[in-house]
Structure formats: C-alpha cells, structure tokens
Amino acid sequence: MVIFLQGCKLKCQYCHNPDTIDTHGGEEHQVEDLVQRALKMKSYFGEKGGVTVSGGEPVLQAHNLVPFFKRLKEEGIHTNLDTNGRVLNHPVVELLDNYTDLVMLDIKHMTEEGFQKITGVKNKETTFNFAKHREKSGKKMWLRYVLIPDITNTPELLHQLGNYFKDYKTIEQIELQPYHKLGIHKWDALGWEYKLKDARENTKEELQQAADILSTYFKKVKIN
Amino acid sequence: MEVQEIILEKPERIEFNKGVWNTSINVRDFVLQNIVSYYGDDTFLVGISKKTEKLWEACKKQTEIERKNGGVHSVDTETISGISNFEAGYIDKENEVIVGLQTDTLLKRAMKPFGGYKVVQKALQEQGLKPSEDINTLFTKYVKTHNDGVFSAYNAEIKKFRSLGFLTGLPDNYARGRIIGDYRRIALYGIDQLIAVKKYDLAHIEGPMTDAVIRLREEVAEQIKALKDMIVMGNHYNLELNRPAETAQEAVQWTYMAYLAAVKEQDGAAMSLGNVSTFLDIYIERDLKSGFITEEEAQEFIDQFVMKLRMVRHLRMAAYDDIFAGDPTWVTEAIGGMLNDGRTKVTKTAYRFLHTLYNLGPSPEPNITVLWSPKLPENFRKFCSKVAIDTSSIQFENDDLMRTLRGSDDYGIACCVSYQEIGKQIQFFGARTNLAKTLLLAINGGKCEITGTQMVDGIEADNSEYLDFDKVMANYKIAMKQVAKVYNDAMNIIHYMHDKYYYEKAQMALIDTNPDINIAYGIAGLSILADSLSAIKYAKVKPIRNEAGLTVDFKIEGEFPKYGNDDDSVDIFAHNGVEDFNNELKKLKVYKDATPTMSVLTITSNVVYGKKTGATPDGRALGVPFAPGANPMHGRDTNGAIASLNSVAKIDYKDSQDGISNTFSIVPKSLGATEEERIDNLAATLTGYFEHGAQHLNVNVFDRETLIDAMEHPENHPQLTIRVSGYAVNFIRLTKEQQMEVISRSFHQSM
Numbered sequence: 001m002v003i004f005l006q007g008c009k010l011k012c013q014y015c016h017n018p019d020t021i022d023t024h025g026g027e028e029h030q031v032e033d034l035v036q037r038a039l040k041m042k043s044y045f046g047e048k049g050g051v052t053v054s055g056g057e058p059v060l061q062a063h064n065l066v067p068f069f070k071r072l073k074e075e076g077i078h079t080n081l082d083t084n085g086r087v088l089n090h091p092v093v094e095l096l097d098n099y100t101d102l103v104m105l106d107i108k109h110m111t112e113e114g115f116q117k118i119t120g121v122k123n124k125e126t127t128f129n130f131a132k133h134r135e136k137s138g139k140k141m142w143l144r145y146v147l148i149p150d151i152t153n154t155p156e157l158l159h160q161l162g163n164y165f166k167d168y169k170t171i172e173q174i175e176l177q178p179y180h181k182l183g184i185h186k187w188d189a190l191g192w193e194y195k196l197k198d199a200r201e202n203t204k205e206e207l208q209q210a211a212d213i214l215s216t217y218f219k220k221v222k223i224n
Numbered sequence: 225m226e227v228q229e230i231i232l233e234k235p236e237r238i239e240f241n242k243g244v245w246n247t248s249i250n251v252r253d254f255v256l257q258n259i260v261s262y263y264g265d266d267t268f269l270v271g272i273s274k275k276t277e278k279l280w281e282a283c284k285k286q287t288e289i290e291r292k293n294g295g296v297h298s299v300d301t302e303t304i305s306g307i308s309n310f311e312a313g314y315i316d317k318e319n320e321v322i323v324g325l326q327t328d329t330l331l332k333r334a335m336k337p338f339g340g341y342k343v344v345q346k347a348l349q350e351q352g353l354k355p356s357e358d359i360n361t362l363f364t365k366y367v368k369t370h371n372d373g374v375f376s377a378y379n380a381e382i383k384k385f386r387s388l389g390f391l392t393g394l395p396d397n398y399a400r401g402r403i404i405g406d407y408r409r410i411a412l413y414g415i416d417q418l419i420a421v422k423k424y425d426l427a428h429i430e431g432p433m434t435d436a437v438i439r440l441r442e443e444v445a446e447q448i449k450a451l452k453d454m455i456v457m458g459n460h461y462n463l464e465l466n467r468p469a470e471t472a473q474e475a476v477q478w479t480y481m482a483y484l485a486a487v488k489e490q491d492g493a494a495m496s497l498g499n500v501s502t503f504l505d506i507y508i509e510r511d512l513k514s515g516f517i518t519e520e521e522a523q524e525f526i527d528q529f530v531m532k533l534r535m536v537r538h539l540r541m542a543a544y545d546d547i548f549a550g551d552p553t554w555v556t557e558a559i560g561g562m563l564n565d566g567r568t569k570v571t572k573t574a575y576r577f578l579h580t581l582y583n584l585g586p587s588p589e590p591n592i593t594v595l596w597s598p599k600l601p602e603n604f605r606k607f608c609s610k611v612a613i614d615t616s617s618i619q620f621e622n623d624d625l626m627r628t629l630r631g632s633d634d635y636g637i638a639c640c641v642s643y644q645e646i647g648k649q650i651q652f653f654g655a656r657t658n659l660a661k662t663l664l665l666a667i668n669g670g671k672c673e674i675t676g677t678q679m680v681d682g683i684e685a686d687n688s689e690y691l692d693f694d695k696v697m698a699n700y701k702i703a704m705k706q707v708a709k710v711y712n713d714a715m716n717i718i719h720y721m722h723d724k725y726y727y728e729k730a731q732m733a734l735i736d737t738n739p740d741i742n743i744a745y746g747i748a749g750l751s752i753l754a755d756s757l758s759a760i761k762y763a764k765v766k767p768i769r770n771e772a773g774l775t776v777d778f779k780i781e782g783e784f785p786k787y788g789n790d791d792d793s794v795d796i797f798a799h800n801g802v803e804d805f806n807n808e809l810k811k812l813k814v815y816k817d818a819t820p821t822m823s824v825l826t827i828t829s830n831v832v833y834g835k836k837t838g839a840t841p842d843g844r845a846l847g848v849p850f851a852p853g854a855n856p857m858h859g860r861d862t863n864g865a866i867a868s869l870n871s872v873a874k875i876d877y878k879d880s881q882d883g884i885s886n887t888f889s890i891v892p893k894s895l896g897a898t899e900e901e902r903i904d905n906l907a908a909t910l911t912g913y914f915e916h917g918a919q920h921l922n923v924n925v926f927d928r929e930t931l932i933d934a935m936e937h938p939e940n941h942p943q944l945t946i947r948v949s950g951y952a953v954n955f956i957r958l959t960k961e962q963q964m965e966v967i968s969r970s971f972h973q974s975m
Contacts, residue, residue, distance in 0.1 A: 001866075001975075040790055043915040044975070046908025223250045224897040 016183030050078025069099035085130030162217030173220035240270035297331035305334035311326030340371030389836030393655035402494020405734035406647030447733035475507035494554030494639030505573035550953030561595030588952035595623035640950020641883025660749030666699035755842035788856025823882035873916035922947035
C-alpha cells in the first residue's frame with residue numbers, strides 16, 4: 001500500500017508526480033482511517049510488503065506520520081518511508097528511530113552543482129546527513145538513484161556514489177530508476193515548464209553499465 | 225587373482241506400503257500410505273523429449289488445420305461414439321509412449337446423440353454434413369434421447385422462464401457433465417477387481433423394490449457393462465486393463481484410458497480429470513528409485529498424457545459457443561493442496577504437470593487448478609506464481625477453505641470451481657438463473673421487462689416517480705421465490721431424464737455405488753443486483769417506463785457506492801443476494817435427495833445474459849454484458865486490485881458451496897519491476913485473498929495491448945491463453961464480440 005503525501009520543498013526537473021509538489025492541495029485523511037485501510041490489505045502484504053509513504057516529501061508531515069507509523073507497528077505492519085531526506089528535525093528522528101522499518105532514500109546527485117540544477121534548491125549535504133543518521137541507528141535503508149544519461153549516469157558520478165556509501169552497513173540495495181518522460185503531460189497540465197525536454201532515455205547498454213559499476217560497491221543493485 | 229563373473233540381478237520394484245486400500249476400493253488410502261511430498265524447487269525438471277516434440281509438432285499442424293477450418297477438423301458421421309466403438313487411433317505410433325484417441329483419427333469428432341439428436345444434426349449441418357441414413361432412422365424413429373425426455377416433461381412455466389432468459393444454459397439439450405470418475409482406480413486395481421466389487425454391490429441392493437432401488441440396480445448393471453467395455457477398448461490398444469498397472473508408464477496409461485472411456489462415451493460440458501498427479505507420482509517415484517526410468521522418461525509420460533488431454537474434442541453446435549466460448553472441455557486437474565494430516569500433496573509430478581506449460585507451451589487444457597494453502601511448500605508457491613505470470617493458464621482455489629468446510633482432502637474440481645470428493649460424490653450441474661432480470665421483475669409488476677409477459681403473480685405495478693428501496697426489496701423477494709421454484713422444477717426434470725436416457729455409466733463405474741450427490745444451482749448478474757440495490761438505496765433512481773409501463777431506462781440522481789471497492793455498504797447486497805437465493809433453493813425438494821449447493825459462476829454466458837436483460841437501475845444499458853461470475857462490473861472497481869478482491873471475498877462460501885468465481889487481470893508492472901518481485905507479490909496476493917475467506921481466483925497477467933495485437937494478428941499468438949471464468953481459452957478462438965468483452969474488463973494498474 002502506497003500513500004502519497006502532498007507537498008515537497010524540491011522541484012526536481014524529472015518529477016513524475018509534480019502535482020504533489022505544492023504544499024497546498026491533496027485530501028485530508030484521519031490517521032485511524034488510513035490504519036483501517038491498511039488493515040484490510042494486511043493479509044496481502046506477505047513477508048516483504050507493508051505500507052509505504054511517498055510523495056511529495058513525506059517527512060514534511062513527520063509530526064503526523066509518527067502516530068500513523070506507531071499505530072501500524074502496533075498492528076504488526078511493515079513501514080517504509082520513501083524520502084529525499086531534506087529534513088532531520090526532532091519528529092523526523094523520532095519517526096526514523098522508533099517507527100520506520102525501512103528508509104528508501106533518494107540520492108539526487110553527487111555534486112552540489114548537479115543537485116541544485118535538478119532540485120532547484122541548495123545543500124546536497126542535508127541528504128547525506130540523513131543517511132549518516134540512519135546508518136548510525138543501524139536500521140535498514142535502500143538507496144534510490146535516477147539515471148539520466150550524461151546528467152547522473154556517468155561512470156565518474158557512479159563511482160563517486162559508490163565510494164561515498166561503500167562502507168555503509170545498513171544499505172541493503174540500491175534501486176536504479178531509469179529516467180523516462182512519462183511525467184511530462186502532468187507538467188504541461190500544471191502550466192510549468194519541463195526543463196529536461198532535451199534529455200534522452202538510457203539505452204540498454206547504459207543501464208547495464210551503470211548496474212555493473214554499482215555492483216562493485218553495493219550488495220544488490222536493482223534496475224526498476 | 226581370480227576374475228569373478230559379475231551377474232547383474234534384475235532390479236525388483238519396491239513394494240507399496242499396505243493399508244486399507246488392499247482390502248477395499250480406497251485410492252485415498254493408497255496415496256496416504258505412499259505419497260512422497262516434495263519441498264524442493266523446480267531445478268530437477270527437464271525439457272521436452274525428441275519423441276514428444278515430434279508428436280507435438282503433428283498436433284500443432286492438425287490444430288492449425290482445425291482453426292482454419294472454422295474450428296472443426298473433421299467428424300465421423302457413421303459411428304455412434306461409445307467406450308469401445310472406435311478402433312485404435314494414433315498420432316504417430318512409434319513416438320507415442322501414452323496411446324489412445326477418442327476416435328480413430330486425431331481431432332476427428334464423434335457423434336454422441338443420446339443427449340439430444342437434434343443438437344448432433346445441427347452441429348453436423350453447420351459443417352455441411354449429416355448423420356448416416358442408419359443413424360438418422362434410428363434416432364428419428366426408435367430412440368428417445370435426454371433432450372426428448374426433458375421437453376416431454378417441461379411445463380409451460382419452465383419453458384417461459386427458459387425462453388425469456390430467466391434461466392439460461394440449462395443442460396437440457398447437451399450433456400450435464402461435471403461428474404468426475406475416479407480414473408485412478410483402473411491403474412490401482414485393474415478392471416477385473418472393479419467388476420467384482422460392483423457385482424458384489426449389485427447382489428446386495430435388495431428390495432422392497434421401490435423406484436429408487438430399481439433404478440440403482442439398473443444403474444449398477446450398466447456400470448458393469450461399461451467396465452467390460454473398457455477392457456475391450458484396452459484390447460484395441462493391446463493394453464491389459466483388466467489387471468492393475470505395474471509400471472509408472474502403465475499407471476499413466478491406465479489412468480488416461482479410464483478418462484478416455486469417459487470422453488468417448490459422454491460429451492458433458494465439463495469432464496474433469498480429478499487429482500491424479502499425486503497418485504501417479506507414487507508410481508513414478510518408485511520406478512525412478514529402482515532405476516527403471518529416468519527423469520526424462522517421467523516428464524515424457526506426463527507431457528504425452530497432457531498432450532492427449534489437450535486433444536480432447538466434442539461435437540458442438542455453434543450456439544453452444546455463446547454460453548461456453550472457445551470450445552472448452554474442462555479437463556480440470558487439481559494440483560497441490562494439503563492432506564488433513566498436515567502433509568502436503570505437492571509432489572515432483574505436480575511440478576511435472578505445470579512444466580508441460582513450458583515444454584508444450586501455454587494452453588487452456590487441461591484446466592490446471594492449484595489448490596492453494598499458505599502451508600504449501602514455499603518453493604511450490606513461488607513456482608505456481610511464476611507459471612501464472614508466464615502463461616496465464618492456471619487458476620487458484622482455496623484448499624484450506626474447501627478441505628475444512630467440505631471435509632475431504634481427496635477432492636477434484638468439477639468444471640471450474642466446484643469441489644467434488646473423488647469417487648465418493650457426484651454433482652448434478654444446473655447452469656444458472658439471472659438475478660438481474662429477477663430484480664427487474666420486482667420493478668415491473670412481475671412482468672418480463674422486455675416482452676411484458678407476466679412471469680410472477682403477487683407483485684403490484686409500481687408507478688412511483690422514484691424507486692423505493694424497501695418496496696423493491698420486498699417485491700424482489702417475491703420474484704426470487706418464484707424463480708427459485710421454477711428453476712428447481714427444471715433441474716429435477718433434467719436430472720431425472722439425464723439418468724434415464726444418457727446415464728454416465730463409464731464414470732459412475734469408477735465411483736462408489738450410491739454416492740453423495742450435490743445439485744449445483746447457479747446465479748448470474750450478482751454485481752448488477754448489488755449495484756442496482758445500492759443505487760436505489762443511496763442515490764435517487766427514476767425509472768423511465770414505456771407505454772406498457774415497462775422500464776426501458778433508469779435515471780440516477782446522485783452518487784452511490786459500487787461493488788468492488790471494499791465498501792461494506794454495497795458489498796452487503798452481494799453477500800445477501802447470494803445468501804437469500806441459496807436459502808430459497810434449500811427449501812425445495814430435489815430429485816434423488818441431492819444436497820443443494822449454488823455457484824456464482826457464469827462461464828462466458830455473462831455476455832448472453834446481458835443481451836437478454838433490459839436496462840438495470842445501476843445504469844447498465846439494455847444488452848450490455850454482465851461482469852463474469854462474482855466479479856465487480858468492469859470499470860467500477862476503481863480502488864485498486866486489493867479492494868476489488870476484498871469485495872468478492874465477502875461473499876460467504878457457506879452460502880455458495882459450488883464455488884465463487886473471480887477472474888482477475890493485472891498488468892505485469894503493477895505486480896513489480898523484477899520477475900522476483902512479481903512472483904513474490906502474486907504469491908502474497910493469493911495468500912492475502914484466500915485469508916479473507918475467498919474461494920477462487922483466475923489470474924491473468926498481461927497488458928491489454930497484447931490482446932489487441934492478438935485480435936489483429938492471430939497468427940502471431942497461436943497459443944495465447946487467457947483465463948475467462950473458471951477456465952481458460954485460446955484467445956484467438958474467441959469470437960470478435962467475446963474478445964471485445966474480455967478486453968473491456970478491468971485490468972488493474974495498481975494493487
């Protein structure tokens with residue numbers, strides 16, 4: 001079960017859910033209603049499934065997620081947080097350390113310049129601090145990385161990524177998300193300019209090459 | 225040093241473990257004493273053998289000719305089919321390790337006129353043929369058939385309900401099928417012993433000679449004749465069926481011969497095989513262990529057996545395709561499941577059966593049905609999930625639910641979803657009644673909404689501007705009671721006549737004398753009923769009536785919850801609709817004191833039912849197909865796959881013990897990005913669904929685009945198989961209309 005939370009401080013050029021960026025909008029739901037919905041699905045989760053909150057950027061609503069994840073844990077449901085790691089305040093720490101079984105952390109870019117270009121905001125270090133905190137807590141984490149030819153998918157950047165995280169013990173796998181243009185029509189609908197128009201999609205060989213490089217650093221590499 | 229001559233001793237076959245199966249006919253006990261459950265994975269499986277490959281090429285060539293011929297390869301117009309009426313037939317004798325065909329030629333169909341002669345004439349006429357002069361004389365002058373019998377006893381009321389589409393697809397002009405012989409018995413005991421036991425039974429059926437006793441004596445005498453005839457059939461192929469099978473190859477061959485006898489004698493709509501894989505595995509394991517055969521040979525036996533099952537054909541008229549599309553035969557084989565003692569019935573031969581879908585490619589037949597339990601070995605659950613994703617050829621049923629509620633761990637699936645204890649129990653199939661049309665009776669003063677014919681008395685004409693929920697509900701109950709009564713009358717006549725004129729003597733010879741009987745009623749239009757009642761209750765529904773006062777359309781003001789979204793406020797109508805009609809049926813007396821059961825299953829008749837049903841209060845227009853089985857209406861289950869599944873799971877199996885069919889289509893990517901994820905997620909979905917108490921799931925994993933491409937380029941998709949409603953079809957053999965209906969179904973894009 002995936003719940004998309006409204007609102008994000010970043011405006012990534014390739015965002016495929018741009019309609020969730022605005023911090024206004026979306027529907028309001030009571031925590032207990034969502035718990036009940038999750039309970040109806042619980043028997044389908046199997047060993048690996050559970051509730052994933054994504055977005056937007058879910059940690060912007062960490063104060064609401066704490067009671068939600070707390071209830072899910074009481075019901076024995078696995079909790080996943082799909083985040084870009086931009087906030088690490090008190091409620092976020094509480095959420096991470098006590099109630100989040102798995103963090104899926106989105107790494108945008110390994111350089112400050114690249115990070116700013118993609119997200120429109122400064123300071124890539126915030127995400128790395130988030131990762132450091134998770135590593136220290138010893139709890140499970142996956143990394144996610146969008147592959148855009150020449151922009152994020154270059155051997156140099158991939159080696160940088162691998163080198164940075166190679167000693168992390170909490171990282172179970174890295175998921176590679178090949179860039180595609182599926183979100184474009186949503187940007188048009190919002191009247192926003194889609195700045196990545198000229199970017200192209202990865203070839204099969206480029207994807208394989210990226211996976212091969214990262215395999216030398218991570219236990220498991222998955223291409224979505 | 226002296227050189228000693230080594231004399232190799234011929235290896236001996238290991239003795240089977242003994243049990244009560246040695247002193248009475250009890251195949252289940254043989255399985256319990258000798259089963260070798262398998263917990264490993266699929267890596268032991270081997271590919272197709274040279275011989276099988278050659279045979280399969282020959283079969284594919286002939287099936288292509290059949291398809292180009294409009295669906296029928298050839299027909300014998302001289303011979304009345306029967307257990308031993310055809311000489312031996314082969315595909316390519318030297319490559320066949322399992323022999324036997326229904327007629328003397330591959331895919332040649334045979335006349336079985338005892339169900340109804342006119343049907344045979346019609347089917348032949350559509351091929352530009354007619355029965356031989358002798359046969360024509362016989363069946364027009366001297367022989368009475370099941371169909372003749374039924375229509376001589378039907379009253380005006382039954383005929384009216386039948387012709388106006390309240391009751392559809394009744395087995396009154398085709399064979400009822402659904403009976404599963406215990407085909408394992410010939411392999412385990414040999415026919416001589418089976419005859420001896422039946423003779424003993426006959427000698428002990430004593431007077432007073434009431435109708436029931438006389439009938440039973442006659443039936444057992446017929447069974448003995450059939451058994452003797454099976455020995456003759458075996459002789460055609462030089463097989464000594466009179467004695468037990470001694471080798472693995474013989475066990476497979478003998479079991480197939482028993483099934484072959486059934487499909488030579490009968491052309492029932494569904495002719496299930498039962499649950500033979502676990503049984504056959506015992507022989508295969510024994511021969512593997514003693515070094516008599518290799519894994520290649522074991523797979524070859526199963527591949528060739530399955531190939532023969534794929535080649536079973538019955539002569540049907542074109543109209544039959546409306547209710548059972550795609551020329552199905554329902555050779556349903558139940559695989560997996562658990563024993564009551566906690567061991568699993570999964571064996572290596574369960575894998576070998578599923579593996580035929582790779583060695584021979586996907587196929588609708590045999591209708592492989594996995595009896596699912598979360599307690600099945602994990603490797604097997606994953607393998608089944610993989611096979612479903614790769615082939616869309618198998619279905620899943622809840623073993624824990626059926627085994628615990630119905631009692632036996634030795635059961636097969638009759639047709640699509642119907643539990644049947646093997647060798648101990650049979651069922652009387654009865655198609656289904658149209659609950660959507662029944663609801664319209666409640667709104668139209670008891671008149672058929674299309675013709676205005678008075679069907680049910682005691683319902684007042686309703687002229688109010690908006691439909692009133694309580695009033696509609698009260699009138700619906702009156703209509704339902706009457707429909708149930710007429711339905712029961714028809715069923716009693718049909719089964720009385722079927723026993724009399726087209727008794728299944730071959731199958732019944734392989735079942736205990738005087739078995740338990742379930743009468744299998746059915747309903748169609750459940751989602752229409754639920755959504756209509758929801759619209760009437762939660763929105764405002766204004767009927768538009770014609771001059772005669774009959775509803776022609778409905779205007780809905782406001783929103784209403786729809787079945788298929790896990791919303792109790794509407795799902796309760798589906799649950800109650802099933803419970804109420806079942807309770808009504810349970811009150812009525814049944815021929816041979818059979819126990820009433822009911823199914824929510826439509827096969828493909830949901831299209832024909834829709835055609836015969838006027839506009840309904842849920843907003844469905846005149847003539848639009850129903851959703852199949854217990855499925856939510858296409859496009860109305862908008863809250864994802866799980867919500868849709870949960871709604872269906874609310875229908876209580878206790879109220880519908882003949883089965884609750886749900887056909888589910890999901891696009892591959894919503895199951896996961898990688899194969900491993902898709903396998904895990906489908907397995908988790910099945911476990912989740914069944915833990916909610918659901919009974920059946922047909923699983924299709926493909927994109928709508930694949931089907932559209934297959935419509936346009938059938939030659940590129942010769943073996944594309946899809947699950948429709950409790951069975952699977954070769955997609956390119958459906959009519960355009962049926963293909964469109966399948967394409968319009970909900971393809972879940974998200975869980």
